Amino acid sequence: MITRRGFIMAGTATLLSMTTGKLFARDDIIPLWPDDPPGGGGPSGLLKVSANGSWTNIVSPAIQRFRPENPNGEAVIVAAGGGYRFIGMGREAWPVARWLNANGYTAYVLSYRLPGEKWQAGNLAPLQDAQRAIRMVRSMEQKVHLLGFSAGGHLLGMAAARPGFTSYPAQDSLDDIIPSADSVGLIYPVITLEAPYQHTRTHQMMVGNNATPTQEANWSVQNYVTRDFPATFLAQAEDDRTSNPHNTELMRDACRRMRVPVELIELSSGGHGFGLGKAGTPAALWDQAYVRWLDKLG
Numbered sequence: 001m002i003t004r005r006g007f008i009m010a011g012t013a014t015l016l017s018m019t020t021g022k023l024f025a026r027d028d029i030i031p032l033w034p035d036d037p038p039g040g041g042g043p044s045g046l047l048k049v050s051a052n053g054s055w056t057n058i059v060s061p062a063i064q065r066f067r068p069e070n071p072n073g074e075a076v077i078v079a080a081g082g083g084y085r086f087i088g089m090g091r092e093a094w095p096v097a098r099w100l101n102a103n104g105y106t107a108y109v110l111s112y113r114l115p116g117e118k119w120q121a122g123n124l125a126p127l128q129d130a131q132r133a134i135r136m137v138r139s140m141e142q143k144v145h146l147l148g149f150s151a152g153g154h155l156l157g158m159a160a161a162r163p164g165f166t167s168y169p170a171q172d173s174l175d176d177i178i179p180s181a182d183s184v185g186l187i188y189p190v191i192t193l194e195a196p197y198q199h200t201r202t203h204q205m206m207v208g209n210n211a212t213p214t215q216e217a218n219w220s221v222q223n224y225v226t227r228d229f230p231a232t233f234l235a236q237a238e239d240d241r242t243s244n245p246h247n248t249e250l251m252r253d254a255c256r257r258m259r260v261p262v263e264l265i266e267l268s269s270g271g272h273g274f275g276l277g278k279a280g281t282p283a284a285l286w287d288q289a290y291v292r293w294l295d296k297l298g
Contacts, residue, residue, distance in 0.1 A: 006096055008254055009124075012109075018073070020101045022186035028064060028065045028089075029062055029063075029064055029065075030062055030063050030065065030136065031060050031062045032062055032063065032129055032132045032133055033060075033061070033132065033171065034171060034172060037113060037119070037121070037128065038062060038121055038128055038168035038171070039119060039124065039125070039130070039168075040119075040120050041118050041119045041120035041121075042058075042059065042113065042117055042118055043057045043058070043059055043117045044059065045057060045059070045116060046059075047059060050086070050090075050170075051261070052088075052090045052091055052262040053088070053089045053090015053094065054082060054089065054090060054091075055087040055089050055111060056072070056085070056086045057117065058087070058111055058112070058113050058114055058117060061110075061113050062111050063108040063110055063111075063136065063137065064097075064108070064109040065106065065107070065108055065171055066098065066100070066101050066108075067106055068101040068102070068103075068104050068105060068106060069101070070104055071104060071105075071106055072103075072104035073141075073142060073143065073189050074105055074106070074142070074143040074144075074145065074294075075105065075106045075107070075109070075141035075143065075144050075145065075239065076100050076105045076107050076110060076144075076145045076146070076147050076185075077107075077108045077110055077133055077134065077137055077144065077145070077147065077156070078092075078093050078096050078097055078100070078107055078109045078110065078147050078148075078152075078285065079093075079110045079112065079130065079146075079148040079149070079152030079153070079155050079156050080093035080096075080149050080150075080152045081143075081148075081149045081150025081151040081152045081153065081273065082091035082150070083150070083151050083201025083205060084114055084116070084151050084201065084205035084206060085114065085116065085124065085201055085204050085205060086114070087111060087112065087114075087152075088149070088150075088239075088273065088275075089109070091273065092150075092275045093110075093149075094109065095275055095276050096149075096276060097109050098148065099276060100147075103291050105145075105294075108133065108137050110129065110130065112125075112129040112130060112133075112155065113125035113126055113128075113129055114126070114205075115205050115206065116205055117255065119238070121168070123205070123206045123207070123219070124167050124168070126155050127155065127158055127159060127165075127167050128167045129157060130155050130164075130179075131159055131165075131167055131168075131179040132168075132171075132175075132179075134146070134159060134163075134179035134180070134181060135174050135177040136174060137176075137181045138179070138180075139174060139177060144180075144181055144182055145181060145182055145183045145184070145185065146159070146160055146181045146183070146184045146185065146230075147184075147185040147187070147214040147290075148184075148186055148187070148189060149187045149188065149189070149273075150187075150188055150189060150190060150202075150242070150272065150273065151190055151201070151202045152189075153186040153187060153189025153190065153191075154189055154191065154206075156184060157184065157186055157189060157191060157221035157251070158221055158224070159181075159264060160180075160181045160229065161221055161224035161225055161226075161251060162224055163178050163179050163180045163181075164178070180230075181230075182297070183230050183232070183233065183294065184229075184230045184231070184232045184233070185232075185233040185234075185235075185267045185290055186234050186235075186251065187234075188233065188235070188236045188240055188242075188243050188273070188274075189221075189234070189236075189243060189247060189251070190223055190243050190247060191220065191221045191246045191247040191248065191251045192216075192220040192221070192222055192246075192247060192250055193206065193207055193211070193216040193217075193219045194213070194216045194220050195213070195222050197244050197246060198211070198216060200242065200243065203271075206219050207219055222251055222253075222254040225238075225251075225255060225257075225258050226258055227258045227259060227260065229255065229258060230260075231260065231262070231297055232252075232255050232260060232261070232262045233262075233263050233265075233290055233293050233294075234262065234263065234264040234265065235248075235264070235265040235266075235286035235287065235290070236248040236264075236265075236266065236267065236291070237267040237268070237270035237271055237272070237274070237283060238266060238269065239269050239270070239271055240272045241271065241272065242271075242272035242273070243272055245266075249264075263272070263289075263293055265285065265289050265290075266286060267282045267283055267286065268282045268284045269281070270282055270283030287292040
């Protein structure tokens with residue numbers, strides 16, 4: 001019988017080679033869980049990849065390791081968005097991972113479970129995966145940064161804000177590691193699920209259309225920011241119609257209240273989901289600012 005772990009290690013490397021143009025070794029694809037994820041359930045069959053490289057049917061969550069030619073000793077976990085309905089690997093995660101490699105960072109691209117894919121853990125499933133991924137990368141790297149886009153920003157923001165939250169029963173010794181981060185980068189993130197900003201796919205997938213104010217507050221990142229929250233980098237276009245720019249302002253203000261170092265890059269245009277941004281456009285300005293910011297952190 002082929003386990004989920006065996007499935008992803010045997011099949012995903014071939015798939016990634018076809019879709020990214022990069023040859024992946026088996027040890028570059030690291031399943032998050034020793035067997036089935038906590039609670040079990042989930043989809044069956046093959047991973048589904050759209051024409052633009054978006055993933056659904058996440059049978060086995062994992063991290064994909066992208067190694068730089070000249071490593072600087074630091075790692076970045078990348079989580080693409082998709083409103084928790086899909087994961088935008090082709091447009092966000094993989095280009096960002098290659099760009100990070102060019103700047104010396106080892107990139108770990110997270111494929112996390114989607115709440116609508118029949119996992120018993122429900123809306124806790126992606127947070128479980130994010131916490132496990134941080135623990136896993138912590139066990140291999142000295143410095144661990146988080147970089148999330150849209151719903152991926154919501155996910156990594158929640159994980160960074162709640163390192164002490166037990167989202168799943170310990171599976172092995174890896175879970176003794178506190179899933180803390182050295183910094184957090186949130187690019188056009190969904191931060192709040194509270195009114196009047198509840199009209200997002202993230203809200204729909206995480207708490208549903210009939211959520212109570214308490215449920216919305218419980219899944220809003222800004223409500224968990226403390227003085228221990230990592231240094232934070234934010235970037236958002238002013239014309240974003242999916243994630244209202246007020247999201248990044250809320251996060252900036254929460255960080256300032258708690259005296260957390262924070263930098264916000266406001267882009268005059270770019271909309272939502274621009275990834276690295278097209279060369280020559282305002283949306284392409286955040287990436288070098290992010291690298292300079294990481295350099296200043298030391």
